Amino acid sequence: MNVENPPAAPAAKIKKVVSANPADRYSGAGQTPDPWDQCARLEYGADRSFAWSVREQVIATPPEGRARAEEKLLKALADAARTDAGLAFICQMLAMVASAKSVPALAPLLRDAKTADSARYALERIAGPEADAAFRDALGTLTGTLKAGLIGSIGVRGDIAAKSALAALKDAATEPAVVREAATHALARLSTSKS
Amino acid sequence: MNSPLPLTRRQFLQHSAVVTAVAAAPLILPSGLRGQNAPSKKITVGIVGCGNIADGHYGPLLGSPESIRVLAVCDVDRTRRDSAAARVNKEYGNTDCKTYGDFRELNRRTDIDVVFICTPDHWHALIAIDAMRNGKDVYVEKPLTLTIAEGRALVDTARKYNRVAQHGTQHRSMKRFHDVAEFVRNDGLGKLERIDCFIPPNNRHCGATWQPEAVPANLDWEMWLGPAPWRPYNSKGCHYNFRFISESAYGQVTNWGAHYLDIGQWALGMDDSGPVSVEGHGEFPSSGLFTNCTNVNFTVRYANGVPMHCRTRFEGGGTARFVGERGWLDIARDKMSASDNNLLREMQAPNKKVQLELSNNHHDNFFACVRSRKRPIADVGLGHRTTTVCNLGQIGMVLGRKLHWDPVKEEFIKDDVANRLRTRAMRSPWSLA
The missing domain is CATH 3.30.360.10 (Dihydrodipicolinate Reductase; domain 2)
Structure with missing residues (x-):
């Protein structure tokens, strides 16, 4: 056996790399992370360049492409590995482009004390009865300061269908002062809304 | 003044001074209700936010103790509010300046006429609106608010409650x-x-x-x-x-x-x-x-x-x-x-x-308007x-x-x-x- 010239090893099978980024197909550099996936895993203080990339794309999206951007954000929102910072970021993006299509995904988050404020950030900017209903439905699940924030959003949105519920909260002895005060201000705001 | 609020301290004092003068003359008024030192002419102040922006206000506010009196300071940083109170007390030679960590407590004091808002921007609108709802006139540091919607809400509140509200653009x-x-x-x-x-x-x-x-x-x-x-x-x-x-x-x-x-x-x-x-x-x-x-x-x-x-x-x-x-x-x-x-x-x-x-003086203009109820130079x-x-x-x-x-x-x-x-x-x- 010629040890200096061993037989060539069989060629390894080349694994085809499929990147989420179309630009990578020709780069030969292998797969690179998809910012739309990575943004859900953002951590406070860590590198935010993936989130920044998503932000730039959301902002640059023309009106006809916003539904697609919203879909991608909702996919990120559903990521099981989503972090608190990732949730806050996604909701900030949704606040700019979300439609009623996002309400079913955001409504459960609105009813959860851990995620309610981020969900409010997105939902408060979504016009239409679907988001109004999500806010009203959450009134029965949140308490204390979170409930006060929810009431504030209802007031800001001018949802007159919530008037009777707010009137009851305003006078409810069982509610803390922060809730009763929020209901009082929201009702005052609704009194100037168109019926 | 058509304020929907109950009379503020200043308005009460002005009103009662007139009523007293008319109904009880020639009774001698307490010395405190006459002339330059009348309580109705002394404007009481609370300061919310005791950082570097507030530093620029202490001179004008503490320099006229006969007409302007700082009663309370508020900051979420205890070190800063204690330092601010110490500065006020040193100037007045007493220990009366009250400290707060929550602006709502300061805003609900009935003996405070005006509130200076010197906090980070994201707080300006909420503190000013709460102060005006509680009958205070406000001096709000620049920028007036963080968002456009906050600015509109702040202005609407000033008009609704007939408050004097100065923006801190001293130019x-x-x-x-x-x-x-x-x-x-x-x-x-x-x-x-x-x-x-x-x-x-x-x-x-x-x-x-x-x-x-x-x-x-x-x-x-x-x-x-x-x-x-x-x-x-x-x-x-x-x-x-x-x-x-x-x-x-x-x-x-x-x-x-x-x-x-x-x-x-x-x-x-x-x-x-x-x-x-x-x-x-x-x-x-x-x-x-x-x-x-x-x-x-x-x-x-x-x-x-x-x-x-x-x-x-x-x-x-x-x-x-x-x-x-x-x-x-x-x-x-x-x-x-x-x-x-x-x-x-x-x-x-x-x-x-x-x-x-x-x-020629942003503070003087504000306090003159607090007295006259006119709109200030930087309304x-x-x-x-x-x-x-x-x-x-x-x-x-x-x-x-x-x-x-x-x-x-x-x-x-x-x-x-x-x-x-x-x-x-x-x-x-x-x-x-």
Whole structure:
């Protein structure tokens, strides 16, 4: 056996790399992370360049492409590995482009004390009865300061269908002062809304 | 005064002094109810926010103890509020100044007439609105508010409760700025071609990443954040530097822009209106704690065609330059120059057709209006309009496309995303309702 010239090893099978980024197909550099996936895993203080990339794309999206951007954000929102910072970021993006299509995904988050404020950030900017209903439905699940924030959003949105519920909260002895005060201000705001 | 609120302390004292004088004369009034030292003439003050911006107020507020009296200070940082109270007590030679960590307690004191709001920007609107709902007049540091919606809500509250509300843009009470605005307003430069505003650089660099830190024992971090989205504490993102983080402020666009863009608004006669378009291309950091624009560059354009540019100047401070067919005028806080010295001489000529209100002291003007119930030189109505110009620049740079603005409806024309950026949801329990 010629040890200096061993037989060539069989060629390894080349694994085809499929990147989420179309630009990578020709780069030969292998797969690179998809910012739309990575943004859900953002951590406070860590590198935010993936989130920044998503932000730039959301902002640059023309009106006809916003539904697609919203879909991608909702996919990120559903990521099981989503972090608190990732949730806050996604909701900030949704606040700019979300439609009623996002309400079913955001409504459960609105009813959860851990995620309610981020969900409010997105939902408060979504016009239409679907988001109004999500806010009203959450009134029965949140308490204390979170409930006060929810009431504030209802007031800001001018949802007159919530008037009777707010009137009851305003006078409810069982509610803390922060809730009763929020209901009082929201009702005052609704009194100037168109019926 | 048609205030929907119960009588405030000052109004009660004024009212009861008149009633007493009429009904009980010639009874001798207590010495405290007569002349210069009458309690109805002494304005009582609370200060919310005891950082570096408040430092500029202590001199004017503590220098006239016969007519102005600071009763309380409030800050979420115990060290700062204790230091502020000590300063007040030292000046008065007593220990009466009360400290608070929650502005709502200060706002509900019935013996306080006016509240100075010197907090980070994300708190301005809520504290001012709460103070006015509780019968206080307010002096709100610049920028008036963080968002356009907050500004509208603040102005509406001032009108609803008939409150005197001054915006802390003290250039309005500096004769140099008054003279330039009046000169331009009277076509002293001929047809105005453009306004160039330069503002200082925005951010200090603090690295691409940052680490959450333990909250200092003296700081109520949750209350410091208040309506802003939650984030962990980091010492570089709190006092002063908050202005470089867009959840709390819009950097020098609102910090110095509130001063120089304000003079442009004044000179153009746009105190109750604003531009009709904005276009901007700023550079924002894609990493790190700070998020606001590092290189500001935007242009708002008015219905008469005049553009007002706002750009970062990396060397030197802020200025506003007015360029017209007869030359240019350049004005800063500490200097003024012109393309031709004759323009400076003409500026001092009397009897101009349009005469702008002259104030030589922002605090004196505010307190005089608290007494007279007139609108101050930098009423929050015009403060809101100037802060809106800053916001238009910010939104224009964020979106990077030309936006059309309706200054009557206060909304962008056919741009849903831009309109959504006029406001933001606040963290619980806070809201604009």
